[in-house]
Amino acid sequence: MEQTADATPWAGRDARARERAAKREAVLRTAAQFFNARGFHATSLDDVAAALNVTKPTIYHYFASKDEILFECTRRGLDNIAGAARDAALRGGSGADRLRQMLTAYAHVIVADYGICVARTQDHQLSPESSARFRALKREIDGLIRQVIAEGAADGSLEVRDLRIAAFTLTGALNGLANWFDPAGPASADQVIEATVATLMDGMLP
Amino acid sequence: MEQTADATPWAGRDARARERAAKREAVLRTAAQFFNARGFHATSLDDVAAALNVTKPTIYHYFASKDEILFECTRRGLDNIAGAARDAALRGGSGADRLRQMLTAYAHVIVADYGICVARTQDHQLSPESSARFRALKREIDGLIRQVIAEGAADGSLEVRDLRIAAFTLTGALNGLANWFDPAGPASADQVIEATVATLMDGMLP
DNA sequence: TTGGCATGTTACCAGGTAGTATAGACGCTA
DNA sequence: TAGCGTCTATACTACCTGGTAACATGCCAA
The missing domain is CATH 1.10.357.10 (Tetracycline Repressor, domain 2)
Known part of the structure; x- marks a missing residue:
């Protein structure tokens, strides 16, 4: 499916974009699971961030608001x-x-x-x-x-x-x-x- | 159905109980309509109280918590x-x-x-x-x-x-x-x- | 009359959370 | 080496709202 044969640790260029997209996806997946388990209002972005080993401002780096998520x-x-x-x-x-x-x-x-x-x-x-x-x-x-x-x-x-x-x-x-x-x-x-x-x-x- | 021929404004006795029950029902009806229109979390008890021309503590006189409602x-x-x-x-x-x-x-x-x-x-x-x-x-x-x-x-x-x-x-x-x-x-x-x-x-x- | 219960009010507290200001670290480019 | 863009953390504000304390009023029963 993917021909990403990264033979080098310097991913460079568009690999950054791919990583960014992957991180966005990770936030969404985790958020969705929390929403489903606890409900939207009962889920704080701190919860989601903690589950991803980051902090809330990091999430706001990828999304503008909880609504967007x-x-x-x-x-x-x-x-x-x-x-x-x-x-x-x-x-x-x-x-x-x-x-x-x-x-x-x-x-x-x-x-x-x-x-x-x-x-x-x-x-x-x-x-x-x-x-x-x-x-x-x-x-x-x-x-x-x-x-x-x-x-x-x-x-x-x-x-x-x-x-x-x-x-x-x-x-x-x-x-x-x-x-x-x-x-x-x-x-x-x-x-x-x-x-x-x-x-x-x-x-x-x- | 009802033989409540209150010929007097002093309702007395068990009429109080009926009124209390009626007020409880009114709170529930109004709350239900707000919940359905805006959602549970987006509905504050101040909203419900205002719609009934009372204040929030009045609602707490009839119900113990928002959860109970x-x-x-x-x-x-x-x-x-x-x-x-x-x-x-x-x-x-x-x-x-x-x-x-x-x-x-x-x-x-x-x-x-x-x-x-x-x-x-x-x-x-x-x-x-x-x-x-x-x-x-x-x-x-x-x-x-x-x-x-x-x-x-x-x-x-x-x-x-x-x-x-x-x-x-x-x-x-x-x-x-x-x-x-x-x-x-x-x-x-x-x-x-x-x-x-x-x-x-x-x-x-x- | 007096005490007590029911009904309401005003004013307030406390907790939680969305969202932000600021600054630091890292890697790439020139 | 200088500098820029990306990414992340610490620390904070602002606000909303569930819930409460204290107090006022009026009806009823003894």
């Missing part, structure tokens, strides 16, 4: 979902096949660090600007899902009463996974996700 | 859900009929003030003791739902792969309603709930 966490989660959804949309098969793929990919992201941030973050935790971008990204994903559902309805592989409500119902159920699924529990993520998606596709009736 | 809000929501669920469980009809009733009742509560509190409150916002009670109440409701699903599976009116996952999927989708349903939107609560429950029961496949 939370937003970047959710943006990564939403980007992951959107990417997976686009991939699924481009696959072959019926609308139903692609919807199943899309829901499965969505679920896999939503139970990971950044995905949990997405599911748990509420608008009013972000600044007005970040909140607007956050909602815009979510709307984009919603559009992708509705499109696949519509295609499924058109090709007869899905049966839909209300496009909007169907999409919200599906994403709502998957977001719920972020709140109750426990990786340390009895069932693996794959098993839980497979069963959840099957429940949504098949419904409760025989 | 949040917990009582969620408790009311959960009690409403549990009550509705028990009613539905006692109705006649197949398991599928009763499940549909139960989900519909659940949804009606979850889009109201206290229900939104339930859906949005996360464990770490409550004290350890309140959190434990909160989870216990939720577990109880989960048990009611699983029981009806199991009965539906037994009488053949439902088809279930995994009881636990099915219950979580259903409640997750309904909890999502609290986050996106807008009473001022184009569709009424009844319509949205009916379509959501139908989607869950029937699934996406034809």
Whole structure:
């Protein structure tokens, strides 16, 4: 994947940029884990800094505000979902096949660090600007899902009463996974996700 | 319903108790609305007090802590859900009929003030003791739902792969309603709930 | 009348945390 | 060697808000 054959300790040039990006990522990962474990407000940047063996001003060297950190966490989660959804949309098969793929990919992201941030973050935790971008990204994903559902309805592989409500119902159920699924529990993520998606596709009736 | 023909402004005796209870309820209602609009942490008790034309110590005359206020809000929501669920469980009809009733009742509560509190409150916002009670109440409701699903599976009116996952999927989708349903939107609560429950029961496949 | 309970108020404290000012250390470049 | 940009720490401020102490008022019961 990477051809970084640094044979010299003098990394030089753009290696600096790579390190900076890596440190940004480290801050985000750690922050996301704290947010998920304790909640956004209950997490102080001193906590995050301490976990990374640095101090708070160091974090402010990489991010402008706590709000930016939370937003970047959710943006990564939403980007992951959107990417997976686009991939699924481009696959072959019926609308139903692609919807199943899309829901499965969505679920896999939503139970990971950044995905949990997405599911748990509420608008009013972000600044007005970040909140607007956050909602815009979510709307984009919603559009992708509705499109696949519509295609499924058109090709007869899905049966839909209300496009909007169907999409919200599906994403709502998957977001719920972020709140109750426990990786340390009895069932693996794959098993839980497979069963959840099957429940949504098949419904409760025989 | 009430035979309180107070012909005198001196209410006396147990009327005091009723007033006290009414004031407690008023605090909870107002607090719940603030929590839902701005979030728990972003709502100060001064805000709530001001909206009620009193001051903060007055609120502390009725509640011991902010934690207690949040917990009582969620408790009311959960009690409403549990009550509705028990009613539905006692109705006649197949398991599928009763499940549909139960989900519909659940949804009606979850889009109201206290229900939104339930859906949005996360464990770490409550004290350890309140959190434990909160989870216990939720577990109880989960048990009611699983029981009806199991009965539906037994009488053949439902088809279930995994009881636990099915219950979580259903409640997750309904909890999502609290986050996106807008009473001022184009569709009424009844319509949205009916379509959501139908989607869950029937699934996406034809 | 007197004491006690319920209800409120004004004024205040304490703790925690986002964010900053300042200065030092390191490595690269000229 | 001089100097610049990057990165980090110490020490601090500002502010908000949960919670409390002390006091005022009025109703009720003995």
